[in-house]
Amino acid sequence: MNRLFFRFFILVMLSITAATFVIYFAISRLFGDPLEDIARRQAAAQIFVLEQYVDRASADEWLTRLNKVREVSEANFEIVPLAAARAALPPASLAAFERGELVVLPAERAFYRRVDLKGERYVGSDEEAILALDLPIDIGLALKMEAVRYVIVALALLIPIALWSRSHWKGLQQLSAVADDFGSGNLAARARMRPNDSIYPLAERINAMAGRIEALLEAQRNLLHSVSHEVRTPIARLEFALELLRDAARDPALEKRIAGMEGDLRELNGLVNELLGMTKLDSRPQLDLETVDVKPMLEGLAAALAPAPARLELDLPGNLPAVQADRRLLARALDNLLRNAQKYSDGHVAVSARAAGRQLSVLVEDNGPGIPEAERERIFEPFYRIDRSRDRATGGFGLGLSIVQKAVALHGGSVTIGTSKLGGASFTVVIPVEAGTVSGRG
The missing domain is CATH 3.30.565.10 (Histidine kinase-like ATPase, C-terminal domain)
Structure with missing residues (x-):
């Protein structure tokens, strides 16, 4: 019984895990990588400084502001050739990078962005990219957040399932105990359940089946016991009659036939004794x-x-x-x-x-x-x-x-x-x- 619910628990956990991965890939496909979104939020300060402070400078002050940010920021800002940036980025991010969007790489704790699409910052800026390294991105924290979400979802599903299964488990345990008692010879064993119990209909059918089996076995036992006792009376009369006949017989052939008949009676009497013994054993007697x-x-x-x-x-x-x-x-x-x-x-x-x-x-x-x-x-x-x-x-x-x-x-x-x-x-x-x-x- 415990194996049944253990397998059910494993199935639920595997289903939740599979659903988590399906949801993750579906969201990634439709709305972008959730981890990248978390990393972008963690690096929001550096992104804000770049977009709201450095980029708002005029062409002759842009590099000056960038250098000031380099001096005070814990992150490392570098200008790299466009070819190097393209080689470092994953293929899925190249299109966004070419459009001038900021591309975050959570695993490397870095982001890339083109300096300029048209060379307006300074001469040749359209052939260069900004690389920010050592960003305050913690993938472990992001994974812990995902794990917490998974645990919350799992608990939200498992607790109601556990409460629902508990009533089934208790009912099945009771049915199992009834089956063991019935199999050990206690034909009066029955499942006692309330009508609102989840497996009450099954218990009623098992009780009905047990009642029919008990009635059939009891009828068979009573019939066998009654027939065995009833046969004893004519056997006793035949033995008495054969004894009288043997005393009156003088013909050797008749005596031989009487001896054969007595042997048949002994055999019949032995059969009755065996049947009575079987009846007692079938009734599961209390052992002395x-x-x-x-x-x-x-x-x-x-x-x-x-x-x-x-x-x-x-x-x-x-x-x-x-x-x-x-x-x-x-x-x-x-x-x-x-x-x-x-x-x-x-x-x-x-x-x-x-x-x-x-x-x-x-x-x-x-x-x-x-x-x-x-x-x-x-x-x-x-x-x-x-x-x-x-x-x-x-x-x-x-x-x-x-x-x-x-x-x-x-x-x-x-x-x-x-x-x-x-x-x-x-x-x-x-x-x-x-x-x-x-x-x-x-």
Whole structure:
């Protein structure tokens, strides 16, 4: 947000600067150089003496008065050949000089003027020019005056623009805070603005959009929660009926079919549990934070894998820091990762953990078929499965990794997928050590 207004400020300053140069060149073109006008005013005393005292003398007294001025003036008055004066003047000033006008050179602190156009001052005066040097001309002062004008114009524009922008900036800051709260799971976050605020119409549209999103998500959550609970009742009845049927059955073929039906019921019951877990995570629960030692947690989860991989490597240093986390939720996420690696591996799973700064990273690798790079973004989507090796034949519903990502995100961490050095997939979980960095608030 600050970058937006900084760029706007830079644009205004550049526009003012460009306008200043355009105005300067336009005035110079139409009315003459403003610096020359300032210099002419600064040398007004010397010009006055020349025009009102020396030039008013008769032909036989003109040089006498000029010499008197030379004696008392701090400026140096000289008579130079006309050719030398023409060579020293810029081409743009030659026409005025030839007309007998006084030409001021601010940078040289001097002015030129022809002595006479017709030789009336004295014989040959029409071939000579007056050069005045060391005039009291201060270009620095002139530039400071121009700078003051620029600053005044800039302030006259920037102050109203700043006051006008301030209300926009405050409103956009409020909208940004609302967007952050809404994105962190606070679906009730809304922008509170007065109708006369500059961005009130935008805030109203954002509030309306947030209301619709909240209603849709709430309806989806309620539907999922209600369906999951409603399905539990017929599942329980079917389990009871199958148990009675198994007690009455004597045919081995029927018993085998009953066992298959019980497996389907267990799968359906597992799906309901996963859906309820997803619903709880989507509602951004308040984390029950406590100090958790990750090393024994990973060792216990690895030991509980069934069936255990043929080769299970644990690289867990003894100096791993404890983390502030929800023990149950963190264990659920890490357990899902381990079981996912065990399920799709070819008998080799490796688990390692490292501390870097104020973060703890856990790496889970397998030697299975891996995850194509094009599928890695979608693998965390609920119910998404990769064809061929990672399908329902391996079990699961495509919710495990989604639960991992949501649980880790609630702790302020992240999950990334890569290629394992074992040849399969690798999952890296990074979570902050300190409780202050946890983002899972209710």
